[in-house]
Every structure is written in C-alpha cells, then in structure tokens.
Amino acid sequence: MPKLILCSTWKRLGAFVFDLLIMDFLLLYPFNNIAEKAANAINYSFLAYQGPMTQLIIAVSIIGILYFTLFEYLLGQTVGKMLMRIVSVSADDRRMSVMQAFGRNLFLLPFIPFVFLWVLDPIFIIWKRISLSEMLTKTKTVEVEKWKAR
Secondary structure (H helix, E strand, O other): OOOOOOOOOOHHHHHHHHHHHHOOOOHHHHHHHHHHHHHHHHOHHHOOOOOOHHHHHHHHHHHHHHHHHHHHHHOOOHHHHHHHHHEEEEOOOOOOHHHHHHHHHHHHOOOOOOHHHHHHHHHHHHHHHOOHHHHOOEEEEOOOOOOOOO
C-alpha cells in the first residue's frame, strides 16, 4: 500500500480559514448584536470582566469544537478540508476515534494550557508538516486522493 502524503501547510491554512468563515457566517452572524453590545460594555479590564463577552467567547469555543470534532469524526473532513481535498486520519491511516477528533481540536479553547497550541501548532506544522495536537492525539492530515476509509 502506498504511503500517505501529508498535506501542505497552505492547504491546511486554506481549509482552516474557510471553516472559520463558515462558522462566522452561518453560526456566529446571528449573535453579532449580542457581541457588539458586550464589546461596548467592556472597559479595558477584559481579563477581570466576567460578563456577556466571556460567555460569548466560551459559547463560540464550544461551537467550534463541536463543528470540527463532529465533522472530522463522522466524515474525516470539515467543509474547508473537503474543498482543499485533505482528510484527517489516525496515525495508522484509519478513521479517527471520537476522542482523537476531540483532542486534536482542543486548541480552540481560549484557556491555558490550550492557548499555547495557538503558537506551537503552527510552528510544528511549518517545520514538521504535522501539528503538536496531531502528534499528541496520534492523528495526521493527508491528501484525500491517497486515502480510502478502512
């Protein structure tokens, strides 16, 4: 069997940006008024603020984790990955488990220690073509033409 090819950094970036646009337009757009009011209510002590903006950030994080986890677990791809023709699989080239799909998307949580992945994952992708989240969850993102579900 041919070895699967890890996808390029640009394909990953394109898929992620497209997925964020989908989330913004389809899922977050209805909450724009709430977010605007919450943003106007914040004085410059955001870290001490525990009001609507914090709740909105947590809600958006949960929506993001659900979106990425469910699509990657059920289909192996998000909509952005479908357009870029890439797929997420386990390290042994099989479908991911739900825990692998969930774990690889924890970087979406705006809490320590997950925020460190906002910096570390892109660095690993640039140098190793695989993110730290993928290494920890034993998953990878590959070209779709080379992968058939097993």
